[in-house]
Amino acid sequence: MRHAATDLSILEQLFKGDREQIHQWLELYLEQAPDQFAALSEFQKAGNAEALAMIVHDLRPQTHYLGAHRMLELLVALGELVKREGTAPCRVLVDETHALSREIETELRACLNRT
Amino acid sequence: MIRLALADDQVLFRRGLSMLLRDMPDVQVVFECGNGEELLLGLQGNEVDIILLDLQMPVMGGKEAMQRITKEYPSIKVIVLSSHDEEEFIAPMIELGARGYMLKTAEPNEIENAIGSVSENGFYFSEAVNQVVLQGLVSKKKVKPTFPEIDPLSERELEVIRGICQEMTTTEIAGKLFVSPRTVEFHRNNILLKTGARNVAGLVVYALTKGIFTP
Numbered sequence: 001m002r003h004a005a006t007d008l009s010i011l012e013q014l015f016k017g018d019r020e021q022i023h024q025w026l027e028l029y030l031e032q033a034p035d036q037f038a039a040l041s042e043f044q045k046a047g048n049a050e051a052l053a054m055i056v057h058d059l060r061p062q063t064h065y066l067g068a069h070r071m072l073e074l075l076v077a078l079g080e081l082v083k084r085e086g087t088a089p090c091r092v093l094v095d096e097t098h099a100l101s102r103e104i105e106t107e108l109r110a111c112l113n114r115t
Numbered sequence: 116m117i118r119l120a121l122a123d124d125q126v127l128f129r130r131g132l133s134m135l136l137r138d139m140p141d142v143q144v145v146f147e148c149g150n151g152e153e154l155l156l157g158l159q160g161n162e163v164d165i166i167l168l169d170l171q172m173p174v175m176g177g178k179e180a181m182q183r184i185t186k187e188y189p190s191i192k193v194i195v196l197s198s199h200d201e202e203e204f205i206a207p208m209i210e211l212g213a214r215g216y217m218l219k220t221a222e223p224n225e226i227e228n229a230i231g232s233v234s235e236n237g238f239y240f241s242e243a244v245n246q247v248v249l250q251g252l253v254s255k256k257k258v259k260p261t262f263p264e265i266d267p268l269s270e271r272e273l274e275v276i277r278g279i280c281q282e283m284t285t286t287e288i289a290g291k292l293f294v295s296p297r298t299v300e301f302h303r304n305n306i307l308l309k310t311g312a313r314n315v316a317g318l319v320v321y322a323l324t325k326g327i328f329t330p
Binding site: 054 | 125126128130131132134138219220223224
């Protein structure tokens, strides 16, 4: 299943095409991810580089599972930037990940409703 | 049957991986847990061959857990699964005795291959990880490779070492050379003896520094 911001072929591989399992995973993602992306902003604003880097680190594997390549690129760039220069210059990238995360959520909800 | 334990605090990642592992032939997921402490508790009551271990976990992280496992369960093979692709994370885990190090962004079939390779050959390091480690060892010259003057490697030994550098399994090398896996192991042991390398990573460094293999 390929969409604009995601490509669920990795999940298809992991779950051997089991729709129910894929749906459960997506629902779990939709439960957890918004809080994690919200935490990105909070830690960036609070100047907590270590916590920001940790959330970025946590988000990468699940983003990979979603085949969200653009998001993965953003997270890698954000992880490198915060490590190199701290939280201050991360604002633009954090905003961009937020916008993209909302796009991904909308896409996944549509996918869940459709099937 | 390969008996596996899976230690990772990221529920979404663990769930996906667990599904993959449960469908693998000859693999039994004995238990899953979310940190190093739970892992050590689980090992007390279960026989395990391979552990898939995350590095960054609450309560007890992968590095501390690895130190304990090496000491208390030396026969268990550990494959580190992490999002960290920097040498500062990879090298210490190899030094502690990890038999494999993979990135969490590896494709599912690569994870399957890694488990099979560690079970069969005792090690697996993905290409990305090999590159990071070798860059650290050779390019930055943190460790200057020194090898004793040795008997020259035979043509067959050179073919085996090139296969190792290309991350081929023993079986794959055997197939390519039309010999048995046992013969490949024999050659590999001879190469280790001749070069003085302590492990396969050392063989790769040897091959690179001597120009036997060019990536």
